[in-house]
Each structure stands twice: as structure tokens, then as C-alpha cells.
Amino acid sequence: MKKIKISDHIWEIPTTEKEGMRVPARIYGSQSLIESMDEGVFEQVTNVAKLPGIRKYAFCMPDGHWGYGFPIGGVAAFSLEEGVISPGGIGFDINCGVRLLKTDLTLEEVEPKKRELLDLLFRIIPAGVGAKGFVRLTNEKFRELMVNGAGWCVENGYGEPEDLGRIEQGGKLPGAKPEKVSKKAFQRGMNQLGTLGSGNHYLELQVVKPENIYDGEKARVLGFDKPNQITVMIHCGSRGFGHQVATDYLFEFNRVMPKYGLFTEDKELACAPYTSVEGQDYHGAMACAANNAFANRQVITHRVREGFSRIFGKSPKDLGMEIVYDVAHNIAKIEAYELDGKKEKLLVHRKGATRSFGSGHPDVPERYRSIGQPVIVGGSMESPSYLLVGTTRAEEETFGSTCHGAGRTMSRSKAKKMVRGHDLKRTMEEHGILVRAVSMPGLAEEAGVAYKNISEVVEAVDSAGLSKKVLQLLPIANIKG
Amino acid sequence: MKPGYRYIDEIAPADQAFEAWGASLEELFCSCAKATFEVMTDLSKVEPEKSFAIEIETETLDELLYLFLSEIIYLKDTERSFYSEFDLRIEAGNEFRLSGKVSGEKIDSERHVLKTDVKAVTYHQFQVKKRKDGYYARVVLDL
Numbered sequence: 001m002k003k004i005k006i007s008d009h010i011w012e013i014p015t016t017e018k019e020g021m022r023v024p025a026r027i028y029g030s031q032s033l034i035e036s037m038d039e040g041v042f043e044q045v046t047n048v049a050k051l052p053g054i055r056k057y058a059f060c061m062p063d064g065h066w067g068y069g070f071p072i073g074g075v076a077a078f079s080l081e082e083g084v085i086s087p088g089g090i091g092f093d094i095n096c097g098v099r100l101l102k103t104d105l106t107l108e109e110v111e112p113k114k115r116e117l118l119d120l121l122f123r124i125i126p127a128g129v130g131a132k133g134f135v136r137l138t139n140e141k142f143r144e145l146m147v148n149g150a151g152w153c154v155e156n157g158y159g160e161p162e163d164l165g166r167i168e169q170g171g172k173l174p175g176a177k178p179e180k181v182s183k184k185a186f187q188r189g190m191n192q193l194g195t196l197g198s199g200n201h202y203l204e205l206q207v208v209k210p211e212n213i214y215d216g217e218k219a220r221v222l223g224f225d226k227p228n229q230i231t232v233m234i235h236c237g238s239r240g241f242g243h244q245v246a247t248d249y250l251f252e253f254n255r256v257m258p259k260y261g262l263f264t265e266d267k268e269l270a271c272a273p274y275t276s277v278e279g280q281d282y283h284g285a286m287a288c289a290a291n292n293a294f295a296n297r298q299v300i301t302h303r304v305r306e307g308f309s310r311i312f313g314k315s316p317k318d319l320g321m322e323i324v325y326d327v328a329h330n331i332a333k334i335e336a337y338e339l340d341g342k343k344e345k346l347l348v349h350r351k352g353a354t355r356s357f358g359s360g361h362p363d364v365p366e367r368y369r370s371i372g373q374p375v376i377v378g379g380s381m382e383s384p385s386y387l388l389v390g391t392t393r394a395e396e397e398t399f400g401s402t403c404h405g406a407g408r409t410m411s412r413s414k415a416k417k418m419v420r421g422h423d424l425k426r427t428m429e430e431h432g433i434l435v436r437a438v439s440m441p442g443l444a445e446e447a448g449v450a451y452k453n454i455s456e457v458v459e460a461v462d463s464a465g466l467s468k469k470v471l472q473l474l475p476i477a478n479i480k481g
Numbered sequence: 482m483k484p485g486y487r488y489i490d491e492i493a494p495a496d497q498a499f500e501a502w503g504a505s506l507e508e509l510f511c512s513c514a515k516a517t518f519e520v521m522t523d524l525s526k527v528e529p530e531k532s533f534a535i536e537i538e539t540e541t542l543d544e545l546l547y548l549f550l551s552e553i554i555y556l557k558d559t560e561r562s563f564y565s566e567f568d569l570r571i572e573a574g575n576e577f578r579l580s581g582k583v584s585g586e587k588i589d590s591e592r593h594v595l596k597t598d599v600k601a602v603t604y605h606q607f608q609v610k611k612r613k614d615g616y617y618a619r620v621v622l623d624l
Binding site for chain 2: 065066067068069072092093128129130132184187188191192197198199200240243244246247250251254266267268270408409410411412413414438439441442445481
């Protein structure tokens with residue numbers, strides 16, 4: 001497919017490349033990242049460009065890879081009146097996201113107790129297939145949780161009120177409609193609150209070394225003011241609850257499309273008009289799943305704080321265990337952007353992409369408003385992660401969006417053929433990264449060789465101005481489902 | 482034709498694709514179910530201790546396979562169980578109807594091999610086809 005170079009970091013596929021494209025597609029990335037992307041990315045991003053009501057461009061971020069319907073790394077904004085909502089633009093794991101906690105502990109303080117700490121966290125945070133959460137929910141409580149998200153957790157003793165101001169959208173997506181969630185989703189989600197899941201989900205202990213701070217002033221605003229500070233990163237989503245909501249509505253949307261005169265060759269791109277009954281129902285159910293994911297990360301945070309507290313004999317507050325931020329990277333949200341000189345409310349789908357609002361944006365928490373919204377980009381188990389901040393340029397160019405992670409380049413089976421779980425664990429431990437994994441084959445599938453070079457992805461969004469690097473986080477211990 | 486399945490690497494590198502076959506629709510669906518659970522565990526270690534009834538009615542064969550696999554993934558979570566035996570009857574006409582039972586046991590991390598969880602069935606390059614000697618399907622699972 002023909003790609004026109006717009007700048008060093010932007011490549012455009014014009015509408016003439018595929019019949020039915022309503023807008024051009026724009027892919028962000030360095031030349032080498034673009035060249036290493038599979039053809040499926042270009043196929044999928046141009047399919048997205050065909051959807052009714054899409055505005056400006058169909059985007060793909062530098063970590064783009066082949067997904068279902070949308071590519072992973074896909075961003076698209078739709079008119080609320082003429083546009084659609086598509087489960088394929090959000091993903092099966094609704095509000096999969098990343099949360100970063102900081103501590104005032106240093107590497108020197110944590111290193112001697114690292115093994116003990118990791119063993120405890122592994123015990124108290126359920127992970128892997130079949131894991132059961134420790135929070136007992138009734139139907140009524142679950143309904144409240146779907147509406148209030150992380151706020152429900154704080155009300156029920158799993159966190160502090162100030163946590164909520166450090167989560168995207170306050171940890172609560174408005175418009176949740178529990179009555180639009182199937183009984184199956186209720187049942188699947190009921191006993192999974194506070195579980196990590198499996199696949200690429202993880203909990204990681206990290207260190208911020210002084211040489212890996214790129215912007216000291218912003219780092220201080222984000223809570224990093226001493227050398228070798230320890231952080232905790234949590235990567236997970238809405239578990240079986242969200243997967244069931246996505247499954248239910250993908251099926252439903254494929255059935256109702258003809259009624260609305262809609263057709264997509266790829267069934268994963270099934271959609272419904274946003275204003276239709278089905279579109280509104282899915283939006284309400286999706287918000288429930290998004291809130292479930294915020295709650296999930298909140299409950300896990302609570303357990304992490306308990307674990308640290310027990311090992312270091314101090315309260316979480318005394319250990320400085322504050323949330324830096326929590327981002328959603330599989331979600332659709334209503335946001336206002338200026339188009340043709342007019343502010344317009346749009347439904348922005350981000351599938352494997354992170355919101356990236358710049359300084360001064362009213363939705364950025366006050367304490368960060370002078371530097372921009374924190375953007376958390378999680379790496380694979382063996383590689384670093386990054387903390388960046390959003391930019392006004394992202395708001396102007398990509399509907400306030402940036403990358404979300406490294407992006408896979410190798411199949412799971414191939415990774416398992418190249419790496420054995422036990423060998424990987426040993427090698428990582430030799431490099432100072434302790435690992436506790438529920439599944440050894442699962443561990444091998446997530447080996448660093450299976451992923452793109454995250455630093456190249458982060459350089460690309462930094463150079464393109466979609467977000468700005470603040471610091472790098474190096475793994476020192478990892479829990480895998 | 483002997484029923485069976487094979488994992489495909491090329492389609493969905495981040496997840497798991499497979500193709501499956503069988504002489505009848507029942508055999509095909511059974512192959513697909515086994516391929517799905519073998520992603521999560523070593524099925525030879527799962528005993529068919531407890532059974533759950535399944536009934537599904539749909540308009541198309543594609544929908545029937547999508548809903549059947551979604552149903553057993555749902556039962557995996559709600560019963561926290563792996564399933565190794567599938568006793569199914571499928572009626573195909575103007576509408577499609579599946580009835581039968583799935584048998585397995587509670588997930589036990591001491592006895593079972595835990596691999597990667599399956600989140601959902603996708604429609605990505607989804608195919609169910611009648612061939613000369615039986616039935617064929619291609620499915621991508623989201624992990």
C-alpha cells in the first residue's frame with residue numbers, strides 16, 4: 001500500500017488507496033518502525049478509515065501491530081450524530097491499562113528484602129488462569145462498582161480519597177448502565193475483582209535511576225525527588241467481565257448492522273450508529289467494564305500497599321506510596337476537539353493507545369496541569385518502561401493520543417520455541433530481575449525478544465511531539481499470571 | 482477423516498489461531514473446544530469429573546461455533562474449571578441447534594499445568610466450512 005511521507009514521523013495512506021475510505025490514514029513512527037510493521041496494520045487502519053462518521057484521519061501509533069478490526073495502536077474519532085461505536089476499536093479487554101505507584105523507598109532499602117516482598121505480593125495478588133479475587137461482591141454491590149469504578153473501592157476501604165484524582169477521568173467513566181450488562185458478564189466478573197489475569201499482564205517493581213531521568217523538573221512534579229526511587233507498575237484490565245461484554249456486543253452488532261445499512265468486510269469491525277439503541281447500550285455496558293477495570297487496579301493497589309507495609313513495617317503513607325497516574329489504553333471516550341474552527345464533541349476510540357493531554361488541559365489533575373498529563377508506557381518483562389507527559393500537539397494532531405507499549409513482533413509459539421520459561425527466569429534473575437510466574441510456558445511467551453524495541457517507540461512519539469519523555473523505569477522484580 | 486486441530490502461528494502473533502476439522506459438525510466442534518482448552522492447560526491431565534449442560538440456538542453455523550466457544554470460555558471462568566470431554570449433538574437446518582454437555586474439573590494449580598488464559602473468541606478470519614470429507618474451521622482466540 002502506498003505511503004506518503006508527510007514528515008520524519010508521519011506517513012499517510014491517501015483515500016485513493018482503498019475504495020470507500022472516507023478519510024486518509026496516518027501512521028506515526030520512524031522509517032524503520034514503519035518498515036517493520038506487518039502489512040495487516042495498513043490493511044486494518046485503512047478499513048477503519050471507511051467507517052461512517054470518522055473525522056480527520058484514521059491513526060495508528062508507532063507501536064502499531066495487527067489487531068482485530070482496528071490495529072493495536074489504532075485511534076479514531078467519530079461524530080456523535082453521524083458516527084459509529086465499534087467494540088473492535090476498544091478491544092476485548094475493555095480499559096486494559098497501566099497504573100504507576102511511587103514509593104519513597106530506594107533501591108538500597110528494597111534490594112535486601114526484595115525476595116521476601118515479591119513472594120508476599122505473589123501470594124496476596126491472585127494471578128493466572130482460574131484465579132479468584134478476595135473481594136466478595138453481591139449483585140447490588142457489583143452494580144454500584146460498575147457505576148462508580150475506583151470510587152467504589154475507596155468507599156469500601158480499598159484506597160484513599162486522594163487516589164481518585166490521580167486516575168484518568170477520576171477512575172469513573174460516566175454513562176455506565178449496569179442494566180445493559182448480560183447476566184453472563186455479571187457471573188464472570190463476580191469473583192475476579194483484584195486479580196491480575198494472564199497473557200501480557202503483570203505487576204512489576206521498578207527503579208528510577210538518576211541517569212534515566214530526562215527532565216528533572218517534571219520528574220519532581222511527578223513525585224521523583226531522590227535517587228533510585230522504587231515504583232510499582234500494574235498492567236491489567238477488566239478481566240472476564242470486560243471480555244464477556246465485548247463478546248456479547250460483537251455478536252449483537254454483527255446481527256444488527258444490516259438494519260442500519262452498515263456493512264464491514266471484517267466482522268471484528270462490526271459497529272452500530274452511536275445514537276442507535278444498540279450503540280447506546282454498548283456504550284453503557286462498556287463504561288461498566290471500564291469502571292470495573294479501574295476498580296480492579298485500585299483493589300490490586302490496596303494489596304500492594306498492604307504488602308509493602310508488612311515488609312517494611314510502616315504505613316503506606318509513611319512509605320510515600322502514592323499513585324502517580326493510571327491510564328486506560330483500550331477505551332472509547334467522549335472528548336471535545338476543534339475541527340474546522342469549531343469545537344465538536346467526538347467519540348474517540350483508543351485501542352492500544354493512550355490519552356496524552358497537554359499542560360493546561362482542564363482534565364489534567366491540578367497538580368500536573370503545568371506539565372501535562374502523565375503517560376505511562378509499559379515495556380515487556382525484560383525491558384524498561386517509560387513515564388512521559390502529554391502535549392498540546394497531540395491534542396491538535398491525534399485527538400490527544402499517543403503510544404501504549406512495545407508491540408509484539410513474534411508469535412507466542414515461536415517465542416516458546418526460542419526461550420524456555422525456566423531459562424528465562426534464571427537469565428532475568430542474573431540480570432537482577434526476580435520473577436514469580438504462575439505459568440512457565442506463559443512466561444516464555446512474554447520474553448523480551450517477542451517485542452519491538454520499546455525505546456524506539458518512545459523516541460518516535462517524543463520526536464513526533466505526541467508526548468515528552470520524563471524518565472525511564474527499570475524492572476527489578478516481576479509477577480506474571 | 483480423523484478429527485483434529487493444529488495451531489497456526491502466522492495469523493495472530495499476539496494471540497493464538499488454530500484450524501480444526503472433523504467428519505461431522507459434532508467432531509469439528511469438539512476439536513475446536515479441545516484446541517481452545519489446550520491453550521490454557523495440558524488436557525491429558527484434566528478428568529471429566531463434573532458435567533454442565535449446554536444449549537444454543539442460532540441462525541447461522543458461524544454464530545453457532547462463536548457462541549459455543551464463548552460459552553465454554555464463560556464456563557471456564559464461572560466454574561473455575563477446565564473441560565476435556567464434549568458430548569454434543571448439532572442439528573443443522575434453517576436454524577442451528579446445539580445441545581449436549583461439557584465435562585471437566587475444577588482448576589487446581591497443584592495438578593494442572595497452567596498456561597495462558599483465553600479471554601475471548603474473535604471473528605478475525607473466522608471460518609466454518611463444509612468440505613468434501615467433512616467440516617473445517619479456523620478460529621483466532623484472544624489471549
